[in-house]
Amino acid sequence: MKVKAKTYQEALQELQELVLKIEDPTSNLDTISHDVKKAMELVKYCQIQLRSYEEDIEKLTE
Amino acid sequence: MTLCQLQEQIKVSIESKNNAKYWIRAEISEIKNNFAGHCYLDLVDRPAGGDTVTAKAQAIIWANTYRLIRPYFQTTAGQPLTKGMHILICVQVQYSALYGLSLIIMDIDPAFTVGEQELERQKTILRLKSEGMFEMNSTLELPLLPKRLAIISSDQAAGYRDFINHLHLNEYGFKFRTELFNAPMQGNIAPEGIIETMDKVAGRSDEFDILLILRGGGSAQDLACFDDYNLAANIAQFPLPVITGIGHDHDYHIADMVAHTSVKTPTALADLILDIFVKEDQQIIFLSRRLSLSLHTRLVNESNNLKSVTNRLLNSYKAGIQLNHHKLQMLEQRVRSNNPLLLLTKGYALVLKKGIKISNISQVEVGEEIRLIMDGGALSCTINKKEDESKS
Numbered sequence: 001m002k003v004k005a006k007t008y009q010e011a012l013q014e015l016q017e018l019v020l021k022i023e024d025p026t027s028n029l030d031t032i033s034h035d036v037k038k039a040m041e042l043v044k045y046c047q048i049q050l051r052s053y054e055e056d057i058e059k060l061t062e
Numbered sequence: 063m064t065l066c067q068l069q070e071q072i073k074v075s076i077e078s079k080n081n082a083k084y085w086i087r088a089e090i091s092e093i094k095n096n097f098a099g100h101c102y103l104d105l106v107d108r109p110a111g112g113d114t115v116t117a118k119a120q121a122i123i124w125a126n127t128y129r130l131i132r133p134y135f136q137t138t139a140g141q142p143l144t145k146g147m148h149i150l151i152c153v154q155v156q157y158s159a160l161y162g163l164s165l166i167i168m169d170i171d172p173a174f175t176v177g178e179q180e181l182e183r184q185k186t187i188l189r190l191k192s193e194g195m196f197e198m199n200s201t202l203e204l205p206l207l208p209k210r211l212a213i214i215s216s217d218q219a220a221g222y223r224d225f226i227n228h229l230h231l232n233e234y235g236f237k238f239r240t241e242l243f244n245a246p247m248q249g250n251i252a253p254e255g256i257i258e259t260m261d262k263v264a265g266r267s268d269e270f271d272i273l274l275i276l277r278g279g280g281s282a283q284d285l286a287c288f289d290d291y292n293l294a295a296n297i298a299q300f301p302l303p304v305i306t307g308i309g310h311d312h313d314y315h316i317a318d319m320v321a322h323t324s325v326k327t328p329t330a331l332a333d334l335i336l337d338i339f340v341k342e343d344q345q346i347i348f349l350s351r352r353l354s355l356s357l358h359t360r361l362v363n364e365s366n367n368l369k370s371v372t373n374r375l376l377n378s379y380k381a382g383i384q385l386n387h388h389k390l391q392m393l394e395q396r397v398r399s400n401n402p403l404l405l406l407t408k409g410y411a412l413v414l415k416k417g418i419k420i421s422n423i424s425q426v427e428v429g430e431e432i433r434l435i436m437d438g439g440a441l442s443c444t445i446n447k448k449e450d451e452s453k454s
Contacts, residue, residue, distance in 0.1 A: 008206060008207055008342075009206050012342075012345075012346070015346070015349055016349065018353075019349050019352050019353050019356065022353060022356050022357060022360065023352065023356040025360065025363065029360070029364060032357070032360065036353065036357055039350075039353050040350070040353070043346055043349065043350045043353070046342075046346045047343070047346055049207070050207065050234075050236055050339050050342060050343055050346075051234075051235045051236055051237055052237055053209070053237055053239055
């Protein structure tokens with residue numbers, strides 16, 4: 001089943017939350033590498049969103 | 063009497079009683095230029111802007127006057143004489159046996175027409191406001207990333223090409239989908255043509271994020287259509303946010319006022335859209351910098367924490383060792399100081415009875431054997447005499 005592509009807004013919000021989490025000195029260090037990886041993926045995803053057509057994004061997330 | 067004589071009598075009667083020059087206000091209901099350069103007009107009066115015509119007369123601007131009046135009027139009023147226009151003119155009454163009554167136009171006051179049009183504009187604005195439409199389109203929320211752009215313009219317009227080039231060839235690599243909907247962008251037919259085209263876009267409104275209406279600059283006459291009430295009402299009620307880029311700096315039309323956003327030129331419109339994307343792009347770059355900075359800070363902090371824990375561990379370990387070392391020394395000291403052999407070297411002797419150390423005289427009796435251990439060896443002794451101090 002094809003999952004609906006994440007909107008730019010959703011991705012941006014998730015990214016903002018992750019950055020806040022990583023900035024929080026009390027957050028768990030065990031998950032930080034996972035969080036950072038995920039955040040970097042979101043950065044890339046958002047930048048692609050700005051530079052592509054809807055169809056391209058759907059193809060990317062198929 | 064002939065018809066001619068009657069007409070002559072009427073002519074004398076009319077012209078003798080109306081022989082002055084009169085400044086009159088009227089609306090042009092028809093206007094024609096003939097091959098000889100004369101201009102023929104039908105003038106009407108419509109009280110309170112209604113449809114009922116209460117007076118009508120034909121008027122002529124002779125070619126020699128028209129040559130002067132025409133450029134003067136066009137420069138001052140910003141547009142040529144046209145049907146529907148309200149004018150203030152200086153006329154002389156003329157009666158011809160062949161053509162009947164005519165008003166000969168001697169002069170015209172363009173300032174009146176400009177004022178009338180401004181008045182008309184103000185009326186349109188007030189009407190849109192009273193109908194609650196003036197702010198209507200601007201209450202629509204602009205999508206976060208407007209990528210799918212419906213454009214109403216003319217593919218022949220320089221403004222459209224400027225816009226497309228500026229938008230698609232942007233230096234950031236942002237991509238947009240644009241679709242042009244051709245419409246007449248000037249003159250009397252423009253409002254109706256644009257509205258028809260808007261209906262087409264509205265029918266596919268889920269395929270677009272915003273509607274752009276754009277054309278390059280033009281004369282006041284060309285752009286007057288953007289003050290049209292119906293066009294403004296359609297823009298106001300359009301289901302998508304409408305952004306206008308009509309004309310240049312000095313042009314501000316009612317269509318601009320009721321639109322969601324208006325900019326001066328098509329190029330500025332492209333910049334407006336690009337800026338939205340640039341802002342987002344910068345935000346993402348900013349977030350990714352914050353990310354790497356905070357990651358760095360976290361790692362430095364954690365490594366410092368680790369160092370400090372290690373140091374504490376080492377220190378306490380060292381302290382523990384020292385403490386033990388000290389204890390050991392004390393013990394050694396105690397052992398040393400209590401070593402009976404040490405006492406022997408100082409001249410003391412140890413007394414054993416049957417191999418058991420004794421320390422009191424009551425533990426031995428006369429005749430019993432004891433061993434004296436002293437530095438260098440042991441002596442076996444027999445007790446000859448007891449001097450018990452406690453009994454003396």
